[in-house]
Amino acid sequence: MAPSNLLRSTAKSAGRITPTFPVQTRYATAINSRRSIWDFLGGNKPQDQTPKEEKQVEADQEQQKSSTETQRLDTETSTTTTTTTQSSPNIIEQVQEVEEEILSTPSPNKTAEEQAFWPADLPLPSLRQYPYTLNRGTVTSVGLMDKTVRVSYQTREWDRKVRKYYPKTVTYLVHDPRNSLRQGDVIEFSSGAPRAPRVRHVVERIISPFGVAVEDRPAVLTREEREAEMVNKRMEKLVRKAGKVAAEEGVDVEKATRRVVESKEHIGRIRALVIERAAAEAQTNA
Known part of the structure; x- marks a missing residue:
């Protein structure tokens, strides 16, 4: 930059006048005093909406x-308590x-499913016998499944090579069966x-x-x-099925129960062969 231009710029900056404004203007004071600008310009002064006497009167009325x-x-609650105490014995009566009427009235005719029962002369249903082995292990996880735990054995x-x-x-x-195991127990399964x-x-x-004593848990079956x-x-399952069969076919409940039990009776392969041979021998001897 030329020296003349430098002199001109310094002269302009020296002759420039910075205006001085008051710290707080009239508009700012109006805002700080929470008055609207229109009230301020109109010259209206803020006034309380209600005088102190009116406020006191309103407070007394509210009390x-x-x-x-x-x-x-209080009066309503007292009356309700008296009525309930008076009506409670009547309600109980x-x-x-x-209840007496319901017990005294004869029950309606039961359906075939409700009348089904297990005949006394029929043997109990047989269960399939599985071979089993006993092992010992530690319970590692409980509560993730109902009536099932995880055991490490x-x-x-x-190793054939080594x-x-x-x-x-x-x-x-x-x-x-009874959710009686806890994590950390050593059990036999x-x-x-x-x-x-x-x-x-x-x-x-x-x-x-581990942890809880055995006496404080449900007993292991x-x-x-x-x-x-x-x-x-x-037995309950077979009786329900016999009742449904009797209701559908219109047969006697006891006959339906016997037929269902005989058809659903589990007979192993060897037992079935023995029964067939015994029946064949009986026919030949006869």
């Missing part, structure tokens, strides 16, 4: 209203009368009747409990109790 409402609610595996045993951990899903596609073992007893429960379930 009177609240007191009257509380008195009214009415309920008792209705420690065993050994023979010709040596190596430790191996196998995980089983074990059936727990057995293989047997399948409960699900992946559940083929059932707990037999708790060897060493024995093999006899489990078999009795399965027999009862099978």
